[in-house]
Amino acid sequence: MARWEPGTRERLQAAALELFVSQGFDETTASGIAAAAGVTERTFFRHFTDKREVLFGGQHVLAERFTAGVDAAPEDASPADLVSAALRGAGEFFPDDRRAWSRRRQAVIDAHPALQERELLKLAGLARDVAAAFADRGVPEPAASLAGQSCLTVFGVAFGLWIAEGETRPFAELASLVHGELARVASAPGR
Amino acid sequence: MARWEPGTRERLQAAALELFVSQGFDETTASGIAAAAGVTERTFFRHFTDKREVLFGGQHVLAERFTAGVDAAPEDASPADLVSAALRGAGEFFPDDRRAWSRRRQAVIDAHPALQERELLKLAGLARDVAAAFADRGVPEPAASLAGQSCLTVFGVAFGLWIAEGETRPFAELASLVHGELARVASAPGR
Numbered sequence: 001m002a003r004w005e006p007g008t009r010e011r012l013q014a015a016a017l018e019l020f021v022s023q024g025f026d027e028t029t030a031s032g033i034a035a036a037a038g039v040t041e042r043t044f045f046r047h048f049t050d051k052r053e054v055l056f057g058g059q060h061v062l063a064e065r066f067t068a069g070v071d072a073a074p075e076d077a078s079p080a081d082l083v084s085a086a087l088r089g090a091g092e093f094f095p096d097d098r099r100a101w102s103r104r105r106q107a108v109i110d111a112h113p114a115l116q117e118r119e120l121l122k123l124a125g126l127a128r129d130v131a132a133a134f135a136d137r138g139v140p141e142p143a144a145s146l147a148g149q150s151c152l153t154v155f156g157v158a159f160g161l162w163i164a165e166g167e168t169r170p171f172a173e174l175a176s177l178v179h180g181e182l183a184r185v186a187s188a189p190g191r
Numbered sequence: 192m193a194r195w196e197p198g199t200r201e202r203l204q205a206a207a208l209e210l211f212v213s214q215g216f217d218e219t220t221a222s223g224i225a226a227a228a229g230v231t232e233r234t235f236f237r238h239f240t241d242k243r244e245v246l247f248g249g250q251h252v253l254a255e256r257f258t259a260g261v262d263a264a265p266e267d268a269s270p271a272d273l274v275s276a277a278l279r280g281a282g283e284f285f286p287d288d289r290r291a292w293s294r295r296r297q298a299v300i301d302a303h304p305a306l307q308e309r310e311l312l313k314l315a316g317l318a319r320d321v322a323a324a325f326a327d328r329g330v331p332e333p334a335a336s337l338a339g340q341s342c343l344t345v346f347g348v349a350f351g352l353w354i355a356e357g358e359t360r361p362f363a364e365l366a367s368l369v370h371g372e373l374a375r376v377a378s379a380p381g382r
Contacts, residue, residue: 079375079376080375080376080377080378080379083376083377084379117308117312120311120312120315121308121311121312124311142348142351142352142369142372143372143375143376145348146344146345146348146369146372146373146376146377147376147377149340149344149347149348150341150344150373150376150377153337153340153341153344154337156340157333157336157337157340160333161333178333178337179379180379181333181334181337182337182341182377182379183377183378183379184270184271184334185270185271185274185334185337185338185341186271186274186337186338186341186373186374186377187271187374187378188271188275188370188371188373188374
């Protein structure tokens with residue numbers, strides 16, 4: 001791994017998002033991002049494989065937060081408890097000072113069908129990763145897959161609320177509300 | 192709409208799947224499918240826009256079954272009842288005599304990453320369609336979105352069980368089992 005100046009990655013991300021918003025994703029180049037961040041193109045490629053990676057590179061960290069939440073849950077946690085634990089873990093990826101970035105990132109993705117597809121596919125992969133973490137904790141199938149999907153369902157809806165214009169409640173509070181709502185709509189018939 | 196011989200569509204589908212399995216999706220052409228079904232290429236294109244459509248053309252019918260289930264539910268159905276109703280509707284799309292076709296279709300998709308992506312994106316679209324049907328029935332957000340996602344979660348897992356080698360239980364029975372399991376893993380903490 002090459003060394004780099006601390007903060008360069010964040011500067012590149014901020015410059016990229018600014019350009020994606022102002023001139024469009026397709027019209028933005030890696031060299032343009034590098035120039036706007038005051039670094040060389042070579043430095044850009046030390047941090048990101050391509051400009052799309054600026055938007056999606058955080059997803060493996062998010063996967064780790066989900067699974068770290070699962071790993072930290074007590075031995076005797078039920079599958080339902082593990083879902084809560086995974087969501088708490090994911091919530092740590094979304095402190096309030098990330099909200100403005102997340103809003104702008106989503107606006108870029110919403111404006112671009114190919115990026116929306118990439119996002120959906122990444123989220124589907126994330127559901128599989130989380131299901132694998134449940135399976136590692138001994139949750140059998142199909143409960144592990146259902147729990148993984150449920151985490152991503154709650155996550156997706158809570159995230160949409162969190163970045164809504166004017167919303168100020170923290171991510172964890174919204175995830176908890178949405179989780180309760182999922183429990184209601186997913187309850188089996190006749191119970 | 193041009194006229195065509197009854198059963199031609201089904202013959203084309205069977206011929207296409209046979210070729211996808213035996214020689215690979217990429218190596219199969221529309222004209223090869225038409226020849227194998229004993230019709231002209233022009234006839235193929237009267238039924239399908241391209242060879243991918245042979246695999247995915249059924250999904251709008253599936254969406255209609257989901258929403259028909261919702262539409263048929265009683266006035267006072269709760270969101271949880273509507274999820275069950277949607278799943279019952281979808282189950283009608285998967286009678287036992289469709290199972291062999293569904294297994295082979297899935298084998299083609301599993302062997303081809305681009306088709307897997309297409310399938311995921313179609314299912315995501317389906318979740319939105321079902322959520323819209325819930326919203327039309329007066330289910331507010333975020334419950335409508337959660338219910339739509341939950342339908343597709345149950346559907347996806349139940350479908351995987353239904354096409355598993357040696358499985359003989361009907362789709363509706365598996366969907367009902369999986370729905371009960373989802374209720375368990377998605378139950379809110381502390382309840």
